[in-house]
Amino acid sequence: MREKRIDHAEAASEFIASTEHVEFHDRRLWDLRKKRDRESESIPEWETLRALASAIKEHTLTHLADYLEEFERNAVRNGAKVHWAVDAQAHNDIVFDILRTRDARTLVKAKSMLTEECEMRPFLEKRGIQVIETDLAERIQQLDDEPPSHIVVPSVHKLRQDVAQVFGRTIGTDPNNSDPHYLAESQRRNTRPYFLEADAGMTGANFAVAETGSIVVCTNEGNADLSVNVPPLYIASVGIEKLVPRLEHLAVYIRMLSRSALGSPITQYTSHFRAPRPGTEMHIVLVDNGRSERLGMAEFWTSLKCIRCGACMNTCPVYRRSGGLSYGATYSGPIGVIIDPTFNLRKYSNLPFASTLNGSCTNVCPVKINIHDQIYKWRQVIAERGQLPFVKKQALQAAGKVLASPKLYRAAVEGVHVAAEHLPRFMVYSRFNAWGRSRDVPAAPPQTFRQWYLNNRGSQ
């Protein structure tokens, strides 16, 4: 399958075209980053917690099969039914089969990146199931027929006027009233009847506890609790990497998740679904979809430690100024850049270049994934597998030759100020120079450092 390669820079140019949007996006996410800093700095053991969070995940992942079996045993003992899905298709088939055999037509669901990854919603809708996203931002995205642009705040790229337009078009609000209170209240009232009448509820999982067989879901809106506690049927979609051994380990992650994500000490609701209510059903779908293969990648398996807090996205200068949709993938930002190529190397081969390798993502990661190192390693993999885009390849080959030869290097550097001054603008700012598209090349000094050194210190 040769899918078209995502051109991140090209896609981002659409987002960048609206200054108002880019400026707000940048400011809002940086604000989350600053709130995260305030929280992490208020906890003396923060760095110890990071080390623990990393070590517990590494232990769990290196014993994952045993923990999956323990989780399954306990979930079954609790009265849940456990299903195993090799890939996205299998996941969707299992979910549809559960719904179909119980004649369930409407599904209220909490936000789940895994169901996005599996493209479950369109799959179910095509088969006559009405799916209602119940998280406000996810609902905005559903009604606008757009994927989430951020794993924690899915509609962060939209301004209030955009939301007013979407709701005006879809749920009958006044499209000219962009008061956030009015919009949120309208969505609450529109969604409430679905909770009351739904045949089934669904959540993803932030964590799954092997010791108890529990699914742990963190939300601020209470929509997961409504999705599970009202309808007679509950389905949880769980990536196999979500396991933690015991409740005492969960404490480490709950302390860090919302602090890293939003800068609050905990989400409003940290919910533990262990067993179905009497007279109802609980199904757990454990999904692989490439995770077991990623576990075998020596350089990249630690990306499975990710707890999806989004801190790396909030801090990333490229993400903040390009918007999540420009990555053209389920997972965007730094974490997306290192996960997406495992799904489709060719399609996502441009993404590891959407980074300045500044390392900020690695520094804020609560589970200490070496994100920027992995971005760099993906670039190497992409070059080795011949997936570099033509322009980048030509430029790097030329640069390689020049940098390998002192003579060529000197000639090139000495030529810069001549070139920058005398080359016609269309040549410097051509489509082959992505860097020059939204920046001016700085004025070159009249003298190179080597010329200055020879003139001033050459005789010493």
Added chain:
Amino acid sequence: MSSRDDILDAVRRNQPVPRPLPVVPMFDDALPPALEAFKANVTRMGGQAVELPVSADLDAFMRERFPDARVTCSATPEVTGTRDLADVQEPANLHDVDVGVVRARFGVAETGSVFLSETEFSVSALGYLAQHLIVLLDPDAIVPNLHQAYRHEAFHAARYAVLMTGPSATADIEGILIHGAQGVRSLTVVLTPRR
């Protein structure tokens, strides 16, 4: 082979060299007084914390706080509601409840959270379908942090357990904080000993 075996085999085949499981400390040295920290965090998370003596009339407190409430529903015998939970056949029957009342098992000072499960709620949807929620909490039942909280046996017995912190909230539109997203619009934690 089944999908289950396929996945477990692939995982076993690809698991990197085993890493040890670290011991998680309790991090409970030199923590601030639990009650004060708890109250401060409830407030920070958008809830209200009120201390009432054991002699206080909780029914009167509820009426005074929510004078316009028509349907009230209490999961604790300490407060009398207009709707008896024993009459509730389906969770959705609670859709018109204005104020719900429940007594929490314990609180967590670090976050301002209260522990609730189906044992406390009787019908867990009460905590979400009600417009407002009053949670009673014994001031002596506050653990210092989440490490202590997750050692609590209650997590093992509960089918459904929640650490609830403040009211339902969203900041999904331009980061503007709004209380009453999908769940309760307000959360009042009444610190008062069990009657």
